Amino acid sequence: MSKGFTTLETTRVLFEHPAVMFQLIERMDRDETRYVLENDLVHCVLDYVRDRKSSDRERIRRAFSTDNLFRSGLVIDIDKVRGERRLVFQDALLGMMRACNTSLHQELTDARLRSFLVTLRDLRDQLPRTRFNDADPDYTELQDTLNEKVSQLIGLLRQNIFRMQTISTELAEMSDDASRGDRAFNAFRQNLFERITTLYERHIKPTLVFLNRDAQLEDGANLFATLESIGAVLEYHHCQEAADQLFRSALSLNAMHRPIQKVAVEVDHFLRKTRRGMVQYNAMEQAFQSLRDLLDETRTQDLRKTRLDGSAFVRKSGFLLGLKGHWRPKQYAFGQSASYYQLLHSELDLRLSDLRRESEAPVLPSLESGTRGQSMDVQRIDTLFRWLDSLELRPTQDLVQTLNGRLEGFIEGYRFPDLLAAINRLSHKPLPGLQLVMTNRFRTLAGEEPPEGQAPSEGQAREQYIYRKRRVERVNGQTTSPQTPTPHNTDKEGQGAE
């Protein structure tokens, strides 16, 4: 019994490894078929998983197996013709896959556009035969079809415009070889003309004509005239809402004319280019492609990555490497203001009073001793708390850091977990004249490096403590100036950045 995946899981795997489907869709488009041969699928998958980890390989193989695809409903039909199995994929899946890759967008041919127009005309002719009432199933059905067709048309056109707008890349690729060398240019130009003309004639021009308000068609009204007459019929029968909706759709279709026209102008420009112009065009496209790649990197799931990382890009051209920026004043830890000296003095006072009591400083029992038990823990915490209660505090921007500075290296056997306990104690104990404010900013404290030449054992590994910053403020509202870091804080920040 082979393991299968749910539809959601299978879809997830398909989209995690989209290259397989991309390749299959490409093949389908090339052969102009609507099915995939099972053999092709198997080959694609085998090719794709060859260099992957075995666990991955198995997962992908199972997800892409015909059985699994069929069972999960992503393949809707399996047809056996002359001993070959043909798989028909679900349209929605193919649509999504195409949406993820512009090169897979289907070109909108004249015939397809025409079929839309004919359908719309049919609907227009059928409409007067209904009773224009929501109770009439003929009418509601017709309405649904109308909405569906119009939104399908808009979707297709939008996708197509999107595809056309990437035409610059296509043009650059087509003319790549010719633009680099003088000799081949003339011979190539003919070929290029033909290819671009085909693109223009089969792809851009029909769409442009289709979306032209004033186009006169031999076989009847154009798109907008058809939509307008449907709208008029609906309005006449007091179906205002439906008429409005159609009107809005006509507006968005009308707006699509402009971007396509822009593309047409660009193609036209391109055909007139000299070799020099073409080189410039292609060079700009090539360089711009690297910017696009950088932009794509910001579009991953990583929420922190929102900026382009240009260091590699800059180094490629080497232009202006290390260009000096605007000079901005740096923040110095030393100042001449009264508050700075006040802080310095109060910090010194506190440290001096600590030193005066050095003989009284407790020794915390070592955590590593084998005889650790509950009583030991209690004794340890008790010692620490007694010392804490006798400590004098002053307003500070970062209590955790300050406290760590006053305990570390001063109290024998002090460890990070003790700091946690100490902060906990201070949060629950009323501080005379002071209040503790928890902020939402996170800071990191790093422990001392283990001695050099000594491999860090488990106990000695460098510890890190990530905490929320806590401020100590005077109750009467006089806080310390946030701009003036205390000498102690600055010192510690330097260490934290190690």
Next chain:
Amino acid sequence: MPNKTSNPDTEDTFTGDSQAPPETGEAGAEGTGMSQERARDSHQGDAGFEGIRPADSAAIYREFMAGRVILRDIWHPHRSELVANSLYNLLYNHLSHFRRLYEHIGYDLVFNDRGTFFYLRESSDEESEEHDENAFRVQLVLLIIGRYFARSGRDLEYLGRADAGLKEDDLSAIAADPEYQDILRAARFDKGVPEAVDYLLRRHFLFKSGASQYFLSSAGLFFLNELVAGYEKGA
């Protein structure tokens, strides 16, 4: 004050963003152009602070500290023409002095002979993330302008001409393109095209030649030309 015409043509001696501008007096001299340089420099007594007015030197320093490049020709908004930049000539004629001066305060003075401009590079912290930040932002905006211009069917050469260049329509067309918008925003130009244009203007990669007309300076155009040359070579 020496003027523009006194600049010898160094086109065949140096290439690109030369790391080694005419190194006078000491090592690094090669080719015939170089020996002429040396003769000229020694003739002018490029020995140190003598012969350079402190006010001029300070003006150069101020330009560099504002993140600007120093160009051979700058736009004179009142006369509406490009005029020779005396600071460039001063730098050029006392190159080894200025190179040493900036070396002593932690910078590299880089001379680009084909784009005819100088810029200041922070010599420390090559690995830091911000080291190439400014260069990247300049390159990015220039590239967007260049691509837009090439796509509109015009020769890039026109970007560097005061009577042609970029017009209001061009800027609004760039601003209307969502892809350019996204790229600019991801490069910390949150206000989009106006901010990007300002960025180039402030650093003298772009000049304003009319109410809403801009053109690229020699430094700006140099970058685009380099991209084209690089492409042609098949880079």
